Amino acid sequence: MAEPTKLAKDDEPKDDATPNVSKVETVKVASEEEAVEVLDAPAQRGEPVLQVRNLVKHFPLTQGILFKKQIGAVKAVDGISFDLYQGETLGIVGESGCGKSTVAKLLMNLEQATAGEIFYKGQDITKLSGRALKAVRRNIQMVFQDPYTSLNPRMTVGDIIGEPFDIHPEVAPKGDRRRRVQELLDVVGLNPEYINRYPHQFSGGQRQRIGIARGLALNPEIIICDEPVSALDVSVQAQVINLMERLQDEFNLSYIFIAHDLSIVRHISDRVGVMYLGKMAEIGTDQQIYDHPTHPYTQALLSAVPVPDPDARDHRERIILTGDVPSPANPPSGCRFRTRCWKAEDKCAKEVPLLAVPERFKGVDTPAAHESACHFAEEKDVVGAA
Amino acid sequence: MSRTPVTKHDEGDGMTSLEMAPTNAGADGAAPLLEVRDLHVEFAVRDSVTKAVNGVNYSVNAGETLAVLGESGSGKSVTAQAIMGILDSPPGRIAKGEIFFQGQDILRLPENERRKLRGAKMAMIFQDALSSLNPVLSVGFQLGEMFRAHQGMSRKDAKAKAIELMDRVRIPAAAQRVGDYPHQFSGGMRQRIMIAMALALEPDLIIADEPTTALDVTVQAQVMDLLAELQREYNMGLILITHDLGVVADVADKIAVMYAGRIVETAPVHELYKRPAHPYTKGLLESIPRLDHKGQELYAIKGLPPNLQAIPPGCAFNPRCTMAQDVCRTDVPPLVPVTELDGTELPGRHSACHFWKETIHG
Amino acid sequence: MTELVSGTGEPTAAGPVPAAPGAEPSVARVSQWTDIRHRFFANKLAVVGLVIIFLLVLVALFAPLLAPHDPLKQDLTQTLQSPGSAHWLGTDALGRDQLSRLIYGSRIAVIVGLASILVAVVIGVALGALAGYYGRWVDTVIMRVADVFFAFPLLIGAIVIILLMGRGVLPVVLSLAIFSWATFARLLRSQVLSVREMDYVHAAKALGAGQGRIIRKHILPNSLTSVLVYATSNVGIAIVAEASLSYLGVGVDPEVAEWGNMISAGRNFMGVKDFMWTYPSLAIVITALGFILLGNGLRDALDPKMR
Numbered sequence A: 001m002a003e004p005t006k007l008a009k010d011d012e013p014k015d016d017a018t019p020n021v022s023k024v025e026t027v028k029v030a031s032e033e034e035a036v037e038v039l040d041a042p043a044q045r046g047e048p049v050l051q052v053r054n055l056v057k058h059f060p061l062t063q064g065i066l067f068k069k070q071i072g073a074v075k076a077v078d079g080i081s082f083d084l085y086q087g088e089t090l091g092i093v094g095e096s097g098c099g100k101s102t103v104a105k106l107l108m109n110l111e112q113a114t115a116g117e118i119f120y121k122g123q124d125i126t127k128l129s130g131r132a133l134k135a136v137r138r139n140i141q142m143v144f145q146d147p148y149t150s151l152n153p154r155m156t157v158g159d160i161i162g163e164p165f166d167i168h169p170e171v172a173p174k175g176d177r178r179r180r181v182q183e184l185l186d187v188v189g190l191n192p193e194y195i196n197r198y199p200h201q202f203s204g205g206q207r208q209r210i211g212i213a214r215g216l217a218l219n220p221e222i223i224i225c226d227e228p229v230s231a232l233d234v235s236v237q238a239q240v241i242n243l244m245e246r247l248q249d250e251f252n253l254s255y256i257f258i259a260h261d262l263s264i265v266r267h268i269s270d271r272v273g274v275m276y277l278g279k280m281a282e283i284g285t286d287q288q289i290y291d292h293p294t295h296p297y298t299q300a301l302l303s304a305v306p307v308p309d310p311d312a313r314d315h316r317e318r319i320i321l322t323g324d325v326p327s328p329a330n331p332p333s334g335c336r337f338r339t340r341c342w343k344a345e346d347k348c349a350k351e352v353p354l355l356a357v358p359e360r361f362k363g364v365d366t367p368a369a370h371e372s373a374c375h376f377a378e379e380k381d382v383v384g385a386a
Numbered sequence B: 001m002s003r004t005p006v007t008k009h010d011e012g013d014g015m016t017s018l019e020m021a022p023t024n025a026g027a028d029g030a031a032p033l034l035e036v037r038d039l040h041v042e043f044a045v046r047d048s049v050t051k052a053v054n055g056v057n058y059s060v061n062a063g064e065t066l067a068v069l070g071e072s073g074s075g076k077s078v079t080a081q082a083i084m085g086i087l088d089s090p091p092g093r094i095a096k097g098e099i100f101f102q103g104q105d106i107l108r109l110p111e112n113e114r115r116k117l118r119g120a121k122m123a124m125i126f127q128d129a130l131s132s133l134n135p136v137l138s139v140g141f142q143l144g145e146m147f148r149a150h151q152g153m154s155r156k157d158a159k160a161k162a163i164e165l166m167d168r169v170r171i172p173a174a175a176q177r178v179g180d181y182p183h184q185f186s187g188g189m190r191q192r193i194m195i196a197m198a199l200a201l202e203p204d205l206i207i208a209d210e211p212t213t214a215l216d217v218t219v220q221a222q223v224m225d226l227l228a229e230l231q232r233e234y235n236m237g238l239i240l241i242t243h244d245l246g247v248v249a250d251v252a253d254k255i256a257v258m259y260a261g262r263i264v265e266t267a268p269v270h271e272l273y274k275r276p277a278h279p280y281t282k283g284l285l286e287s288i289p290r291l292d293h294k295g296q297e298l299y300a301i302k303g304l305p306p307n308l309q310a311i312p313p314g315c316a317f318n319p320r321c322t323m324a325q326d327v328c329r330t331d332v333p334p335l336v337p338v339t340e341l342d343g344t345e346l347p348g349r350h351s352a353c354h355f356w357k358e359t360i361h362g
Numbered sequence C: 001m002t003e004l005v006s007g008t009g010e011p012t013a014a015g016p017v018p019a020a021p022g023a024e025p026s027v028a029r030v031s032q033w034t035d036i037r038h039r040f041f042a043n044k045l046a047v048v049g050l051v052i053i054f055l056l057v058l059v060a061l062f063a064p065l066l067a068p069h070d071p072l073k074q075d076l077t078q079t080l081q082s083p084g085s086a087h088w089l090g091t092d093a094l095g096r097d098q099l100s101r102l103i104y105g106s107r108i109a110v111i112v113g114l115a116s117i118l119v120a121v122v123i124g125v126a127l128g129a130l131a132g133y134y135g136r137w138v139d140t141v142i143m144r145v146a147d148v149f150f151a152f153p154l155l156i157g158a159i160v161i162i163l164l165m166g167r168g169v170l171p172v173v174l175s176l177a178i179f180s181w182a183t184f185a186r187l188l189r190s191q192v193l194s195v196r197e198m199d200y201v202h203a204a205k206a207l208g209a210g211q212g213r214i215i216r217k218h219i220l221p222n223s224l225t226s227v228l229v230y231a232t233s234n235v236g237i238a239i240v241a242e243a244s245l246s247y248l249g250v251g252v253d254p255e256v257a258e259w260g261n262m263i264s265a266g267r268n269f270m271g272v273k274d275f276m277w278t279y280p281s282l283a284i285v286i287t288a289l290g291f292i293l294l295g296n297g298l299r300d301a302l303d304p305k306m307r
Helices: A032-040 A100-107 A130-139 A157-167 A174-187 A192-196 A204-216 A234-251 A262-268 A286-291 A296-304 A346-350 B076-084 B111-120 B139-151 B155-168 B187-199 B217-234 B245-251 B269-274 B279-287 B326-330 B356-361 C032-042 C044-061 C098-134 C136-151 C154-165 C169-178 C181-196 C199-206 C211-247 C259-269 C275-302
Strands: A048-063 A069-085 A089-093 A115-120 A140-143 A222-226 A254-259 A271-276 A279-285 B034-045 B048-060 B065-069 B092-101 B122-125 B205-209 B237-242 B254-259 B262-268 B336-339 B345-351
Touching: A032 A130, A048 A100, A048 A254, A069 A089, A069 A100, A069 A254, A069 A279, A089 A100, A089 A262, A100 A222, A100 A254, A130 A140, A140 A204, A140 C199, A157 A174, A157 A192, A157 A204, A157 C199, A157 C211, A174 A192, A174 A204, A204 A234, A234 A262, A234 B279, A254 A262, A262 A286, A271 A286, A271 A296, A279 A286, A279 A296, A296 B217, B034 B076, B048 B065, B048 B076, B048 B092, B048 B237, B048 B262, B065 B076, B065 B245, B076 B092, B076 B122, B076 B205, B076 B237, B111 B122, B111 B139, B122 B187, B139 B155, B139 B187, B155 B187, B187 B217, B205 B217, B217 B245, B237 B245, B245 B269, B254 B269, B254 B279, B262 B269, B262 B279, B269 B345, B336 B356, B345 B356, C032 C044, C032 C275, C044 C098, C044 C275, C098 C136, C098 C169, C098 C181, C098 C211, C098 C259, C098 C275, C136 C181, C154 C169, C154 C211, C169 C211, C181 C211, C199 C211, C211 C259, C211 C275, C259 C275
Parallel strands: A089 A254, A089 A271, A140 A222, A222 A254, B065 B237, B065 B254, B122 B205, B205 B237
Antiparallel strands: A048 A069, A048 A115, A271 A279, B034 B048, B034 B092, B254 B262, B262 B345, B336 B345
C-alpha cells in the first residue's frame, strides 16, 4: 500500500519505525495567515490528509505531594505512524490500555504529544497555536464515546450544536445560526423542533446524533470517532453506523474510527490498524487484516471474537491467550506481545520488530503482503471467510 | 412435587402463560431445576409505575445453559434479581407469578430460608466485579467467608479452601495472592474471583449477568471458556444474561429473547439463528455487522426501545415492526408454540408474534 | 440507559426510556427549570423549609411594623415579667420586651447568615475554581492555605478579629466567612476536577474554545449546584454560629436585639425564668432547620442522577 504520492522535500522525518508510510510533504509558511490559508484549502481525494509520524505520549508517574519527582512513565503511545487518506475510514482497534483513545486525544490536540509529528496538509499540528490551531480545529472534529458525558447537561441542544459557531463566528453569521442548527438536526435525523430541549430528554442514540451534529457544524474534513457506538444498544448501533456512513458520503469526510468491536470496525473501515500496548502491531486494508492477518496478536484477537453463528463454535479455531496485558508503565523488552505469544523466541525479547511488510511477502502479490510488526509473521485464517 | 412440563393456557387477562418445553428434559420427565412462571415485576417511583417484567416464563435444567437476550430495559436483569431475591424493594415489587426452584415455590419461602438458598444453591455473577467485591477485605477472606458463614468452617480451613478455589479458576500463584485486595487484580482476574465465589458452595444454579461485557475480547474468551467448563464439571444450570448475540451463539443451549419485559421468542440456539420466528429477533440478527465479510449497509430496526411507563398497546414492538398490522396495535400476542407449515412441532420453540408463521416461513 | 452504562444492580435498569422519535413531538416537553420546580414543590419538607425562610425574611423586613415595643427601650418597673397580655413573651432583666427583641433579632440572623455565606461562597468558589482548573502549584498553594483555615478553630479566630476590629455585625460576618470559605473551596475544587474530565469539556476544547469560555459555560454551571445547595444549608449553620459567638460574648454588642444575646441574658435565670432562653433558642432551631430543609429540597430537585 501507500506508494509515495509526491516526492519529499528536504526536512523529512528521521529514524522512521515504519519504512512503508508515504513521504511527508511539508509546506513552509511565512506567516500565520499563510498557514491558515494552507490549512483551509480543500484536500484532494486519495491524498493523505493526516500523516502521523513516530507519535509518542508518555504520562509521567510522580511521587510526593509538594515536591513531585518522576519515578517512571506510562507509555500510552510509544511511536506510531500511519496515514489517513481523504475520504477513507481508518479503523483503529485494540484492547483497553493499548493507547487507542490517547491517539484520539493527541490527534485532537487535547493532549500534548511527548514526541513525534502529526502533519495535516503539510503542517505539524502539534506545534501550531493561535489562529493556525483554530483553523485546524475547524477541520478536525471528534465524536465521543459516552453520550451521557459528552453533552453539557445545562445547555440546550441548540446551544450545544451552536457552540461551534460562537467559537468560530466567521463560519456562520449570527442571524443565520438558529437555521443552521436546525438544518444540522435534520441532517442527523432528529426533529428540528427539538432545538430548545435539554440532553436528558433524549435517549443514548439520540444524544449520540446530537454529538455528531456538533461535530459536523464547522464542516470539518476529518472526524475522529472514539468508540462512538459502544455505549448504545444493539438495535440503535446500526442506526448510528448507517448515519455515519451516509454523512461520510454526503460531506466527503475522512474518519478515524477507534473501537474495540472488531465486527463494527470491519464494517465501516477501508483500512484497519491493530494496536497493542502503545504500538501498532499490524495495519492494512480490511480484507488484509481480517482475512489474511499475519501478526499473532491480530490472529488471537480475531479468533476470540464471538461470532453470532452457533454452527461456528464447533469448527472455529480459538486462540486463547494466557495472561493479561502487561502494564504500559513497564512494557516487555523487544516485541511487546512476546509475553503472551505462542511463537516467541529469544529474538523477540531482544529486537523490536519494525512495522513493515514482512521480508517473506515482499514483492509477492498476496493480501498477506501488508505491514506487520512481527519477526515471525505468517498468514493464518482465523475468521473463516474462506 | 414433580411437575411435568405442560402447556397451560390461561385466558383470564388475555395473557397466556406457557412453560418453555425444556430442550433436554431428563428421560424420566423430571421437573426442571428452575422454572419461572408468569412473573410480573413493577417499580413504583413517586406517582408512576414502571412495568419492568410483564409475564415471563422460562425454565432451566441441570447442566443446561439458557441465554436471556435483550437490550437495556428489556427486563432481563430484573427477572434475574427476582429469582435471586435481591430485587430492590421498595421500589421493586413482584406483582404476580411463581418461581419454582428444585420443586418448591421460592417466592413463598420466608426470607431466612431464601437467604440459605443464596450462595449455597443458587449464585450470581455480576458484570462489574470491582464493585461487587469489598475493596477493604482481601479476596482470600471474602472467598473464605462463604465457608465460614454457610458451613461454620475454621479460619484456617476456609483459607485453604479459598486457595483451592483460586486454583480452580486458574489464578496464577493462588497461594501467594490469597491475601491480595481486589484492586490488585486485573479485570479478568477479578471476574475469575467472582466466579470462584459463586462456585464456592457448588450451587445448582448460576445466574451470570453480562459476566464478560466489561472485559477485553481476549480476556472475555478466557473467562467464558472457564465458566462453560466449570458448568459442565459441576452439572449446574446456567442462566446467561447478555445483549451480545456472539456470546450467546458460543455457549448457549437455548435462548429466550426479551423485549419490554416479555419473552418474545424462545428457541434452541441453532434454530434461533437459522430461522428466527419473531421480527424483533430477526431484526437484531440482521443489524449486527459480521466479522467474516464486509457486507453492505446494515439493516437497522427503526425507532427506540419503548418507555416502560407507557408500553404501547398490543404488541410492544409494533411501532418498530415492519410487519405490523392493525391487530398488532390492539391485541397482545400470546407466546405460542412454533410449528412447521405441516404442523410438526418444533420442540422448545415459541414466538409471541401474531405473524410468526410469516416471519419464520415467509 | 444502556447496559454498559448502568450497572446490573441498579434499580434504574427499569427507568424511563424516552419514546420513539417519530411519536414524540405531540407531547409538549417540560423545560429543565419547570422540571426542577415540580420536583421541589412535590417535596413537602422542602416546601416547609421554604415557608419558614419566607416568613423569617418577612419578619425581618417588617420588624418595625410587627414589633409591639421598642426592642431597646428599658423599663425598670417591668423587669422579668412572665409572658402575659402586656408582653406576650415577657420581659428581660432590664424590662425590655422579649417579643420585640425576638422580632428584631431575626434581622441580625438573616443579615449575618446570608452575608457571611455569600462572602464565603465568593471566596471559596473563586479559589476552588482556580485550584481545580489550573492544578499544579496553584492547587497546592490554595489548598494548603485552605487546610489551615479549615483546621483553625472558629472561636479563636473570631476573638482575634474582634480584638482587631471591635465588636459588631461586620466583624462577625467576616470571621464567619473567613473560617468557612475553605469548605466551599474544597467542595468546588473536587467538583471542578470531575467536571474538567467530562467529555463535553473535551469537546469544547476540541472546538477551540478559550479557557474563559470553558470555565464560564461548562465548568462553573456544572460544578456550582452542589456548592449552592451546601451554602443554603449552611446559612442555618452560620446563624447558629453567629448566635453562639454572641452568647459567648465575642459576637455583636450585648445591647443589640439578637438571639444569642437573649439566650445569654436568660442564662442566669435558667430553671426560674425559662421563657427568657427557650423562645430565642426555638427561633434559632426553627431557622436553622428551615435552611437545612430548603437545602435538602434543592439538592433533591437539582440532583442530575434523579433525572
